[in-house]
Amino acid sequence: MGDQPDYSSLIRPVPDFPEPGILFRDITPLLLDGEACRAVTRDLAALAEPLGAEFVVAAESRGFIFGGALAQALGIGFIPARKPGKLPAETVSVEYELEYRLDALEVHADALSDGARVLVHDDLIATGGTARAKIDAVEKLGAKVVGCVFLIELEGLGGRDRIAPHQTRALLKLPASG
Numbered sequence: 001m002g003d004q005p006d007y008s009s010l011i012r013p014v015p016d017f018p019e020p021g022i023l024f025r026d027i028t029p030l031l032l033d034g035e036a037c038r039a040v041t042r043d044l045a046a047l048a049e050p051l052g053a054e055f056v057v058a059a060e061s062r063g064f065i066f067g068g069a070l071a072q073a074l075g076i077g078f079i080p081a082r083k084p085g086k087l088p089a090e091t092v093s094v095e096y097e098l099e100y101r102l103d104a105l106e107v108h109a110d111a112l113s114d115g116a117r118v119l120v121h122d123d124l125i126a127t128g129g130t131a132r133a134k135i136d137a138v139e140k141l142g143a144k145v146v147g148c149v150f151l152i153e154l155e156g157l158g159g160r161d162r163i164a165p166h167q168t169r170a171l172l173k174l175p176a177s178g
Helices: 034-051 062-074 129-140
Strands: 012-015 023-026 055-059 077-081 091-097 102-108 117-125 144-155 168-175
Touching: 034 062, 034 117, 034 144, 034 168, 055 062, 055 129, 062 077, 062 117, 077 102, 077 129, 091 129, 102 129, 117 129, 129 144
Parallel strands: 055 077, 055 117, 117 144, 144 168
Antiparallel strands: 012 023, 091 102
């Protein structure tokens, strides 16, 4: 990945957000640095390219930030996973559990066909609930998840185990607390 910046210095920890006991990892300082954004996109693409994906699936909202750029860098399609009721055509819906609430994601039912090779992306993996939901939606449509690529992996929360056996790669590993 070459000259990788110190991404961790550009991630702001925010205690007790959005709920008490949660240490939120705010990527806003990274987003304010244009060179760091270009480097993240480059480095995510370097992790993803060997997987041979045809599409990137990313969830709103933070997953969209680098998900679209990653798809563009790889020269492949982008499929948005959205909150219920946000997509205009027929959808496939998957419910999942976050650390602090239940949620759901939808993708267009006609976005993928049998055998399509899909890369799952998000800015962060914690417990793996959102990633698992994207994997489940992709597989419901008959496509194949070739791997998962994240900017940040929070260690000790079991996210990697929850999405096994899918290959999981992250640019940065951070402790879940502290």
